Structures are given as C-alpha cells and as structure tokens.
Amino acid sequence: MFFQNVLDQTIKRIKAQTANVLTLVNLSLGGFAIIECIKGNLSLSLLLIFIAALADRFDGMIARKLSIESELGKQLDSMSDIISFGVAPALLIYQGILFEYGAPGSFFTIFFIGCGAFRLARFNITENNGYFTGLPITAAGCLATLSFLGISYLPPQIYMAIMISLSFLMVSPFRIRKV
Amino acid sequence: MFFQNVLDQTIKRIKAQTANVLTLVNLSLGGFAIIECIKGNLSLSLLLIFIAALADRFDGMIARKLSIESELGKQLDSMSDIISFGVAPALLIYQGILFEYGAPGSFFTIFFIGCGAFRLARFNITENNGYFTGLPITAAGCLATLSFLGISYLPPQIYMAIMISLSFLMVSPFRIRKV
Numbered sequence: 162m163f164f165q166n167v168l169d170q171t172i173k174r175i176k177a178q179t180a181n182v183l184t185l186v187n188l189s190l191g192g193f194a195i196i197e198c199i200k201g202n203l204s205l206s207l208l209l210i211f212i213a214a215l216a217d218r219f220d221g222m223i224a225r226k227l228s229i230e231s232e233l234g235k236q237l238d239s240m241s242d243i244i245s246f247g248v249a250p251a252l253l254i255y256q257g258i259l260f261e262y263g264a265p266g267s268f269f270t271i272f273f274i275g276c277g278a279f280r281l282a283r284f285n286i287t288e289n290n291g292y293f294t295g296l297p298i299t300a301a302g303c304l305a306t307l308s309f310l311g312i313s314y315l316p317p318q319i320y321m322a323i324m325i326s327l328s329f330l331m332v333s334p335f336r337i338r339k340v
Numbered sequence: 341m342f343f344q345n346v347l348d349q350t351i352k353r354i355k356a357q358t359a360n361v362l363t364l365v366n367l368s369l370g371g372f373a374i375i376e377c378i379k380g381n382l383s384l385s386l387l388l389i390f391i392a393a394l395a396d397r398f399d400g401m402i403a404r405k406l407s408i409e410s411e412l413g414k415q416l417d418s419m420s421d422i423i424s425f426g427v428a429p430a431l432l433i434y435q436g437i438l439f440e441y442g443a444p445g446s447f448f449t450i451f452f453i454g455c456g457a458f459r460l461a462r463f464n465i466t467e468n469n470g471y472f473t474g475l476p477i478t479a480a481g482c483l484a485t486l487s488f489l490g491i492s493y494l495p496p497q498i499y500m501a502i503m504i505s506l507s508f509l510m511v512s513p514f515r516i517r518k519v
Contacts, residue, residue, distance in 0.1 A: 188453070188454055192450035192453050193446065193450060195431070196434065198378075199378055240418075240457035241457065244422070244427065244457070255375065255378070256378065271368050271372060274367070274371050275368060279416065281415070281419060282416040283412065286411045
C-alpha cells in the first residue's frame, strides 16, 4: 500500500512536470521568436510563434487529460503567454511595419503588450466558469502574427487599426464560450 | 451614512487604481526599453529599465501604505516584472554582447527569461511570509542591467557567467528577508 502510494505520487509528479515542461517549451519558443525578430529573421519569428501556439494548445490539453492542472502550471502558462503571444507578436509587427511610424508605432506596440498583460492578470484571478472574458491573448497574438503575412499587400496604416482593435478586444468585457 | 459609504468606496477605488496605474507605467517603461533595445539605443534602454525599477519600488510601497494590496495588482505586477526585469535586461545584454556568441548567446538570454518567469510563477502561489525565496527578478534584472555598464571593460565571456548565475539565483531555494 505504501509503495503503491509512493509510486502513484512519483508518476503524478512526472505527469505534472510534462505539462510544465511543455509550457517552458512554449516560453522558450516565444523567447527565440523575439531574438529572431531582433536579428531581422521575421519569417522564422512568425513560424516560432505558431509552433508556440501549438505547444500552448497541447500543455493545457495534457494538463486537463491527466487531471494535473496546478496553480503553478496556470501561473507559468500566463508568463509564457505574455512572452509568446504578447511581446513576440507585438515586436514582429513593430519590426515588420510599425517602426516606420516612429513614436505612434512604439505606442501601439506597447499598448498591445499592456492590454495582453491586463487580460492575463484578470484571467488569473477569475474562477473557471466555462467562458473567456475578452479575446484570449493566444488568439490576439496569433491573429496579429497572421496579419503579418499580408504586410506586402495591405495598406500600412491598417496595422495600427489591427493592433489597437486586438488590444481593446483583449480587455473588453464580452464573454465567449471556451472550446 | 449611505453617502459616506459611497464616498469611501470611490476614494478606495481611485487609490487602488493609483498603484495599478504605476504598475502599468512600469510595464510601459519595460516595453519602451525593449523597443529602444531593438533600435540599438542601448543606453536609453538601460535608463528606462532603471526608471521602471523605481516605479516598481513605488507601486508596492503605495499599495502597502494605502492598504490597497489586491490580487489583480499582484498579478499585474508580476506581468510588468517579467517584461521590465526579465525580457528587457536579457535583450539589453543580448544586444550588447551575447549576440556575438550565436546560439549559446541566444540560449543564455532565453534561459534568464525562463528562470525569471518560473520565479514569478512560484512567487504568485506562495503566501507572504516576510521572506523572498530565491533572488527576486527585480534584483536580477537590475544587476544584469548594471553589468551592461562594464561591457567595454570586462572580458565578454563573463557575461555568459553573469547571466547563468543570475538565472540560477532566481530559481534557487535560498531565502532572504524582505526589506
């Protein structure tokens, strides 16, 4: 009985670390995306953000499937999210187009990151009720990243509108059902 | 009595927002530091990180003095910290020197951010017992930023050692009394 308990605890601990390791992979991909963005490899940065989104999708799924959702995991997930879907996409759009606009370009970039941080802080203190309040930062970050693909075709001003709209959608009070 | 209550509530709400606004100022300074870092204005980036550290010091002090410490404020503070004292200093050292080392330089940069995120996630789920567990990310970020001043005088390899040491100090289990 004692050994069974020890074994169960050990397996549970390994399982718990699986989800957290995947969260740290997501964070590292976000960090890597930021560095590639600095180096001017914007297409690689875009790819890394999308792979981070996949990792983010899986860590939550694994945590739920294995019933190992932890408070530490939730907090770590938010830290990863602000890096991979807040800072990284904002810098991608900044480096891709917004830098041309000087101070307003910087403002929209920082505003996106700030709204993302507020969205995550609010999410962390609310109970899970089956709904998201405001657009999740993962979705906003992915949409911003996706919009980067149209940079040669769309008028540049539209990127300010995209960033400000996504920022407001993140902090707005509307609710959408979780899928 | 009713109006007194309404007035008290309103004043309390304004007071609560004071600390949160200062936290958002801290976050914005961090975001601004990252953008200046990308643009190659490393000295300005350094200055912005130090001003963010001052704002970070004040928001906590104000929250405690006015007895308006909130769970949202704590979460928002952590989000600001990962940006201003995790991402910004790591990118400053990367742009200043570590980029010369290619992949290992990127690794140490991301490792610093990852350890900072883990430190903050752990901090958020622990009760305040008057002690910090591991080096706070604010201190680690400021020390990394401070080390940037020696970039012309110190051997470049030392910056890898500084980054890895600060990273491990953040996640290590030693305890220091809060001041």
